Amino acid sequence: MKKLINLILLSTALISFSAVSDGEKPVENPDFDRKQLLKILLHHYQSMTVAWFINSQCFILSYEETREYEFYVGELNKVAQKEQIAPLAHLYTMQRNGEQVSKMEKYRSCGKDAESVVKGNFLITKRLYGDIVGSRKGKG
Numbered sequence: 001m002k003k004l005i006n007l008i009l010l011s012t013a014l015i016s017f018s019a020v021s022d023g024e025k026p027v028e029n030p031d032f033d034r035k036q037l038l039k040i041l042l043h044h045y046q047s048m049t050v051a052w053f054i055n056s057q058c059f060i061l062s063y064e065e066t067r068e069y070e071f072y073v074g075e076l077n078k079v080a081q082k083e084q085i086a087p088l089a090h091l092y093t094m095q096r097n098g099e100q101v102s103k104m105e106k107y108r109s110c111g112k113d114a115e116s117v118v119k120g121n122f123l124i125t126k127r128l129y130g131d132i133v134g135s136r137k138g139k140g
Contacts, residue, residue: 046095061118
C-alpha cells in the first residue's frame with residue numbers, strides 16, 4: 001500500500017511539473033508541502049544521477065545547460081543530505097546504481113534514449129530545485 005501511495009504521489013508530481021521554457025526561472029509549486037517535495041526528491045534522486053552520468057558521457061546539454069544542471073543537482077544533493085531524506089549510505093548506493101544504469105548500451109550510445117532521459121530530467125530537476133528552494137523562502 002505504501003508503495004502504491006508513493007507511486008501515485010510521484011506520478012502526480014511528474015504530471016504537475018510543467019516544462020519550464022528557456023530563460024524562465026523555476027517557480028514555487030503551491031500544490032505540495034515541503035515534506036511531499038522531499039519525498040518527490042527521494043523518488044527522483046536516482047533518475048537524476050542517471051541523467052547526470054549520461055550527460056557527462058554524451059554531452060547532450062549545451063555547456064550553459066550543463067553548468068545549470070550541475071548546479072541544480074549539487075544543490076539538491078545538499079538538500080537531500082541536510083534534510084536526511086534517506087540514510088547517506090542509501091543515497092550513495094542510488095548514485096552508484098545511477099552510474100551503472102548510465103553505462104547500459106541504450107544510453108552509452110548517446111542516442112535518442114540518452115537524450116530523452118537527460119533533457120527530461122533536466123527540466124524536472126530544474127523545477128524540483130525551484131519548488132524546494134522556493135518553499136524555504138520566507139520561512140525560518
